[in-house]
Amino acid sequence: MRIDIEDLRVAYAGRTVVADAHLIAAEGEITGLVGPNGSGKSTLLRTVYRHLKPAAGRVLLDGSDIRELSPARSARHIAALPQERGGDFELTLREVVAMGRTPYKRAFAGEDAADRDIVERSLADVGMGDHADRHFTELSGGERQRVLLARAFAQQTDVLVLDEPTNHLDVRHQVELLALLRGRRRTTLVSLHDLNAAASVCDRLHVLHEGRVVASGTPREVLRPPLLAEVFGVRAAVVEHPLTGDPLIAFDHRELCNPAIFPDTSGNSLRDLPDF
Structure with missing residues (x-):
């Protein structure tokens, strides 16, 4: 399945947070959202998993508006790992991950052998299979993150x-998680702060800046020094990773960058980047 976001606008208290966003998450690809804090990444994702209702535009799942799907049907097609992780669960890890089976169960129906097998495999996939009987409240932040990802799986x-x-x-x-996402080949829409991780795992990137998609394309096409200077305000060089061949961004940590004095040597402006 693929996700199409068409002319999306999302507003809070009369203030537009995402404006005229248009992007695609192609079937079986990992599509990344990158941008500074406050650029609208989380807001855009919340509209995809129906936590927010857009002021304009729509999100399509294989051509169907997700707002027209029932919550149960939507939950059978889209799983989310929000940035807000929720409160403490007074549950075992097995019970937390079993929540992921809820969209397939009738009211008051218990789990069956197939559900239990899926839960066990999901915990094993994130390296928590030997801790299924521990309580969620006992875990570190990183361990909780892995369990909630297992729930999505x-x-x-x-x-x-x-x-x-x-x-x-x-x-x-981090490396294990990114490898796991790559191996699953699910249609994945993911926001990442780590640009080198995004360059490594994503097939396509969409760059958000002040609520707008300002560049789209492959990591190699998008992650260029002029864009990094204009959007992130940093001076950086982009080289080839010696182990993987992916783009590798080397940041100058000694000073910030004024994009006006860091020209695009390719002759293209930020707005000239390809849009897919």
Whole structure:
């Protein structure tokens, strides 16, 4: 399944947070949203998993407006890992992950053998299979993150919507998570702060700045020094990763960058970047 976002506008208290956003998350691809804090990434994702209702525009799931789907049907197709992780659950990890099976159950129906197998495999996928009987309240922030991701996996949806899934994870678990997403080949829409992680895992990137999509394309096409200077205000060089061949961004941590004195040597402006 694919996600199409068409002319989306989202507003809070009369203030537009996302304006005229148009982007695609293609079937089976990992599509990344990158941009500074406050650029509208989380707001856009919340409209995809129906937490927010747009002021204008629409989100399509294989051509159907998600607002016209029932909540249960939507939950069978789209699983979300929000940035707001919710409160403490007085539940075991197995019970938390089993919540992901709710869209498939009738009221008051208990879990069956197939549900239990899915829950166990989802916990194993995130490296928490040996801790299923621990309580969620006992976990560190990174461990909680992995369990909530397992809950999304247990939902067995066509589409994953992940808001900063690598938050609180150490380097090893970040690498494992990104490899897991790549291996699953689900339609995935993910926001990431780490631009090098985005360059490594994403097939396509959409750059948000002040609520607008200002660039779209492959990581190699989008992550260029002029864009990094204009959108993020940093001086950086983009080189080839010596191990993977992916774009690797080396930041100058000694000073911020004034984009006016950091020209695009390709001759293109930010607005000339390809839009897919």
